[in-house]
Amino acid sequence: MHIVVCVKQIINPDTPAHLFQLDPQTKKQIRGSQPLVISIFDEIAVEVALQFRDKDKSATVSALSLGETEAGETLHHAQGMGAGPAFLLSDPAFADLDAFGRAHVLAAALRKIGETTPVDLVLCGQQAGDVELGVTGPYLAEALGWPMVALASNIVPASEGRIRFTRPREGGYAVLEAPLPCVATITNDQSNVPRYPSILGIRKAMKTQLPVWAAADLSLDRNLLAPEAARLNLTAIETARRESHCEFIPGQSAKEKGEHLAQRMRELKLI
Amino acid sequence: MVTDILAFCAAAEHELPRSALEVLACARQVADAWGEARVRAVLFGNNVASHAQTLIAHGADQVLTVNHPRLTSQAAEPMLGVLEQLARAERPAAVLLPNDLLGGEITPRLAWRLDSGAVTDCIGVEPGRSPDEVRWVRPTHGGKAVARMTIIGPIQIATVRSRAFEPRPADPARAGEVVASAIDVKALPNNVTVVDEVTHESEGIPLEQAQIIVSGGRGMGDAKEFVHLRKLADLLGGAVAGSRAAADAGWVSHDQLVGQTGKIVAPKVYLAVGISGAPQHMSGIISAKSIVAINTDEEAPIFKAAHLGVVGDWREVLPAFTAACEQLRGGG
Ligand SMILES: Cc1cc2nc3c(=O)[nH]c(=O)nc-3n(C[C@H](O)[C@H](O)[C@H](O)COP(=O)(O)OP(=O)(O)OC[C@H]3O[C@@H](n4cnc5c(N)ncnc54)[C@H](O)[C@@H]3O)c2cc1C
Ligand SMILES: Nc1ncnc2c1ncn2[C@@H]1O[C@H](COP(=O)(O)O)[C@@H](O)[C@H]1O
Numbered sequence: 397m398h399i400v401v402c403v404k405q406i407i408n409p410d411t412p413a414h415l416f417q418l419d420p421q422t423k424k425q426i427r428g429s430q431p432l433v434i435s436i437f438d439e440i441a442v443e444v445a446l447q448f449r450d451k452d453k454s455a456t457v458s459a460l461s462l463g464e465t466e467a468g469e470t471l472h473h474a475q476g477m478g479a480g481p482a483f484l485l486s487d488p489a490f491a492d493l494d495a496f497g498r499a500h501v502l503a504a505a506l507r508k509i510g511e512t513t514p515v516d517l518v519l520c521g522q523q524a525g526d527v528e529l530g531v532t533g534p535y536l537a538e539a540l541g542w543p544m545v546a547l548a549s550n551i552v553p554a555s556e557g558r559i560r561f562t563r564p565r566e567g568g569y570a571v572l573e574a575p576l577p578c579v580a581t582i583t584n585d586q587s588n589v590p591r592y593p594s595i596l597g598i599r600k601a602m603k604t605q606l607p608v609w610a611a612a613d614l615s616l617d618r619n620l621l622a623p624e625a626a627r628l629n630l631t632a633i634e635t636a637r638r639e640s641h642c643e644f645i646p647g648q649s650a651k652e653k654g655e656h657l658a659q660r661m662r663e664l665k666l667i
Numbered sequence: 668m669v670t671d672i673l674a675f676c677a678a679a680e681h682e683l684p685r686s687a688l689e690v691l692a693c694a695r696q697v698a699d700a701w702g703e704a705r706v707r708a709v710l711f712g713n714n715v716a717s718h719a720q721t722l723i724a725h726g727a728d729q730v731l732t733v734n735h736p737r738l739t740s741q742a743a744e745p746m747l748g749v750l751e752q753l754a755r756a757e758r759p760a761a762v763l764l765p766n767d768l769l770g771g772e773i774t775p776r777l778a779w780r781l782d783s784g785a786v787t788d789c790i791g792v793e794p795g796r797s798p799d800e801v802r803w804v805r806p807t808h809g810g811k812a813v814a815r816m817t818i819i820g821p822i823q824i825a826t827v828r829s830r831a832f833e834p835r836p837a838d839p840a841r842a843g844e845v846v847a848s849a850i851d852v853k854a855l856p857n858n859v860t861v862v863d864e865v866t867h868e869s870e871g872i873p874l875e876q877a878q879i880i881v882s883g884g885r886g887m888g889d890a891k892e893f894v895h896l897r898k899l900a901d902l903l904g905g906a907v908a909g910s911r912a913a914a915d916a917g918w919v920s921h922d923q924l925v926g927q928t929g930k931i932v933a934p935k936v937y938l939a940v941g942i943s944g945a946p947q948h949m950s951g952i953i954s955a956k957s958i959v960a961i962n963t964d965e966e967a968p969i970f971k972a973a974h975l976g977v978v979g980d981w982r983e984v985l986p987a988f989t990a991a992c993e994q995l996r997g998g999g
Contacts, residue, residue: 409809410945413968416811425808496784522928527807530787531775538779543858546743546772549921560862563741564921565768566873570741571863578858581772583928585921586914627784631802632815636946642960642976650979654987657959657977662995664975666936666957667879667903 397455397576399445399517400509401479402502402532403438405463405470407431409525416635423633425526434470437521439477441582443590445519446478448551456480456513462490462501468606475601476593482601483509487610489621495527496627497620499535504614506540516576517559522547522583533581543578549585562587670704670798671759672697673750676722677740677769678715686765688725688834693792693827694763695726695835697801700794704760707731709753709848711738711746716845723843726835730845735852741861743772748855749848751780754822760798766826774826783820790831798823809927810946829931830954867920872906874923879905880934880955882925884948885912886941886962886981893918895981896940899989902996908932910942926951940981944969961985 408430417426434442442459449455459474461467462485471482485505493501506515518540520533537544548561552571560573564585582588611621619625645660647653661667674694676687691708698704708727710718712734719730733749746769750762754777762777764770766788778785791804793815802815803825818824874880881900883893893907900907909919911926925932926948933954940961942948949972952958960973961981970976977984 409947411811413811413946413971416808418812425812494784496779499779525809528788528809528927530771531778531785534772534775535779538776543744544772544776545859547768565741565864567922568864568866570861571865572741572859573862574859584911584915586917589915627778627782627819628786629817629819630814631817633807633812636806636811636813638971640971642970642973644965644970645975645977650977650983651987653977653979654984654989655991657961657975657984658988658991658995660975661936661959664957666959667992667995 397448397452397516398458398513399448399455399519400458400460400506400515401438401441401445401474401519402521402536403442403459403461403470403474404435404521404524405432405461405467406435406524406526408433409436413638418633418635423630432466432469434473435521435525437523437525437582437584439473439590440584440588441519441521442474442477442479443588444548444550444582446591447588448553449478452553458482458509460502460505460509461485462498462505471606472598472601473593476595476598477591478597482606484606484608485614486608489611492623493621494626494628495529495531495535497625499532499539500620501611501614501616502532503536503539504616505609506536508609508614514577517551518542518577518579520579520581522581530581533579537579540577540579543574545572545574545578545580547583548572548580549583550587670701671757672704672706673753673759673762674706674708674727675750675762675764675770675773676708676710676718677738677746678710678712678718683718683721684765685834686767686829687722689829689832690763690765690827691722691726692832692835693789694761696832697761697792697794701797705729707759709733709750711749713738716847719845721837723841723845724837724839726841728843730843731848732845733848733850733852737852737857739861740769742857742859743769744857744859745852745855747773747776749850749852750777752850754781759822761801761823761825764826766828770826774824778820778824781820781822781824783822783824784818786816786818786825789825789827792825806950808946810950830933871900874906874908874925874930874932877906877932878935879903879938880908880925880932880936881905881938881940882908882910882942883913883918883940884910884942885916886943887913887918888941890916890918895985895989899938899985899992902989902992905934905936910945910948939969939973940985942969943967944972
């Protein structure tokens, strides 16, 4: 079983609101002094893949990222957690692609990876921690012509040529089965809190040569990289305004504040 | 030619979800701005035609029923197939879906097949006067930014965030037609099968229905401390919820997670205890009538959105608050 996890590198999503700034030209977040991190659901997807490999030692978990050179760090992070082979897709021609174009590039890379070791399962995060579109996994399913399971939280072994997933739902979960190869998007639940990467693992990963593929390395219709191929246009983006109207409850002590809060809420007919 | 806007409504096993009426409200807003446009609700499910009149009363001009036992809340693929056939045959200008499990999968896949773009999780729409003028409004970066996007392609496909659109009041006098779809659902591919469904015993009131939600975050410190929140919730007739930090720690279940990737709730009172107020959490409570926060850190972002705030340690504030509530309740 060969699982490929798509991991995106993003600017720290916990950037405090007062440090959050947008570049009016590129309409992207200005990084400032914020760290670059692995997108949260992608880290969870790596965890889900590794939990499967913990049970089935013959499985291979690869990581794939499209980004700038720094995205190599995110691949090392995945490898530090336990992922095996990693692949970086980097080319200035990829920089301004929309989600549609990025999916074409990722799909081309998955085909190329599959030439060496056939890919059985592609995992994507539920949504990227920055743009939060949640379209890439479904796009990949369409681009590859594979079935998909949305918002799974874990992989369950099934009979030959098939795979099962748990999917949280209201008041419980469902178990779904699909034929391989397929695509799944991964959401979080209690079962898939990501493990910490081992420092040793990251160091080891940093020493191995990371394959970096540009557009020319992929069999990809160049027209798909042209601006006219875009299907989405970000016409405007602005920081969300939040005015504070908070009424702070006074009191000499925390205990007194608690009592005053109850009285105030009663006055406002909230309780 | 009349422009059609399809509004996706899945009523699979249950009653008509509120999200269907929200999608309708968004579709209606767009149709009214465009003028010559018709809102067609595509109603999926098994024996759900009884909901057609409700959809008409809430803004549909036509209800197209797609009835089949295969159309359950876990079966996106056949619904995708139906919408694809409809879109290819009848060329609607737009398809709107809720931003939930089904909408989240169907929307991008449908867009890909129709060579169009898709915008997910919209909180607003600026319809312009025709399909090529629409600007979709959606939050990004955990709610720290708001983006306006246009779709380039033959069809506008978007999902709308839960609670972002208020359902139109029902107008029983509204007229509309009900048409049964002729699409052969059985012939559509369905690769994904449900092999098991497990239901936990759910405790208390579902979050979506709770008038009062008492929610705890990392600041609670430990799972066992949630008994204090449960006690308060029971006293006030509310439900207990938690932040992502609390859910990841296993202090609350995934069902109780509030926020962008959990539940989007709209209680009368949301009491946040030891929750910092990360944008991803706040986007789940934007529709709460009033937010009350207890936090030791006066700089915590939760106070930016809260209506009432207490700066203090919950260990001291909460027992006093609970006792005072008990007294107030006792005294009527
Ligand atoms: C893509 C994405 C999606 C996400 N989705 C969600 C989501 O759906 N829901 C969600 O909640 N989060 C979500 N998050 C996570 C979110 O960014 C925050 O990390 C999370 O909400 C933090 O939880 P918290 O407020 O409980 O913890 P913290 O941020 O650690 O805050 C704890 C707070 O408790 C206070 N505190 C500590 N001790 C006490 C005390 N004794 N008394 C009173 N106060 C005390 C502290 O001052 C602090 O403000 C998401 C993140 C990403 C990147
Ligand atoms: N640049 C990228 N490199 C690798 N994977 C990506 C990239 N962009 C998106 N993905 C994957 O697609 C998921 C959803 O992203 P999005 O559709 O942009 O919200 C992410 O969680 C990743 O798994």
